[in-house]
Amino acid sequence: GKRKIHYLFEDGKEMAEEYDMKTSQLLSRKWREKNTLGGSGKWQVEVGEPTSPLLGALESEHIQESSSNPVFMRKDTLTSFQWRIRNLPYPKEVYSISVEKEQRCCVIRTTNKKYYKKFPIPDLDRYQLPLDAAALSFTHANNTLIITYQKPKEILAAEEQLQKDLKKIKAANDGDDDCKTQ
Numbered sequence: 001g002k003r004k005i006h007y008l009f010e011d012g013k014e015m016a017e018e019y020d021m022k023t024s025q026l027l028s029r030k031w032r033e034k035n036t037l038g039g040s041g042k043w044q045v046e047v048g049e050p051t052s053p054l055l056g057a058l059e060s061e062h063i064q065e066s067s068s069n070p071v072f073m074r075k076d077t078l079t080s081f082q083w084r085i086r087n088l089p090y091p092k093e094v095y096s097i098s099v100e101k102e103q104r105c106c107v108i109r110t111t112n113k114k115y116y117k118k119f120p121i122p123d124l125d126r127y128q129l130p131l132d133a134a135a136l137s138f139t140h141a142n143n144t145l146i147i148t149y150q151k152p153k154e155i156l157a158a159e160e161q162l163q164k165d166l167k168k169i170k171a172a173n174d175g176d177d178d179c180k181t182q
Contacts, residue, residue: 005018005169084145085108085117090112094111099132104121
């Protein structure tokens with residue numbers, strides 16, 4: 001039910017995306033760059049579930065991050081970029097979300113000074129589009145703050161074209177065959 005696409009760029013960067021086959025919705029996007037020695041670096045998650053901190057807990061059994069800490073992740077819809085921050089118990093009136101145009105990021109603040117977060121929108125940076133405060137909205141439910149930014153028409157058109165192009169690509173087998181290189 002998922003389609004994975006792996007991109008290799010000329011500057012050495014790699015990008016891996018996962019789409020739902022039925023809805024064509026982006027499930028995850030990860031980036032990786034070469035490290036200083038030329039080897040592959042760690043994957044940086046842009047969209048989707050962040051890598052589990054529990055994997056690191058196996059290495060250090062004594063010190064681990066609290067499970068009640070806020071968890072910041074991006075999960076897009078077809079018409080908007082969406083960020084979810086779990087484990088934020090404060091009421092909706094406490095939150096203030098704004099756009100910093102000169103720094104090209106969004107800022108989350110709480111009036112009780114318990115949470116502060118700056119985050120960019122890399123898709124707008126790639127298309128060199130300005131941030132629009134009117135496209136930003138938020139809601140709070142079940143200890144989760146949900147921030148929504150409506151996608152500009154340029155990005156919607158580009159994503160529609162990408163979906164058309166992806167449907168033309170023939171899918172490779174899921175590792176059933178031996179990979180032969182020469």
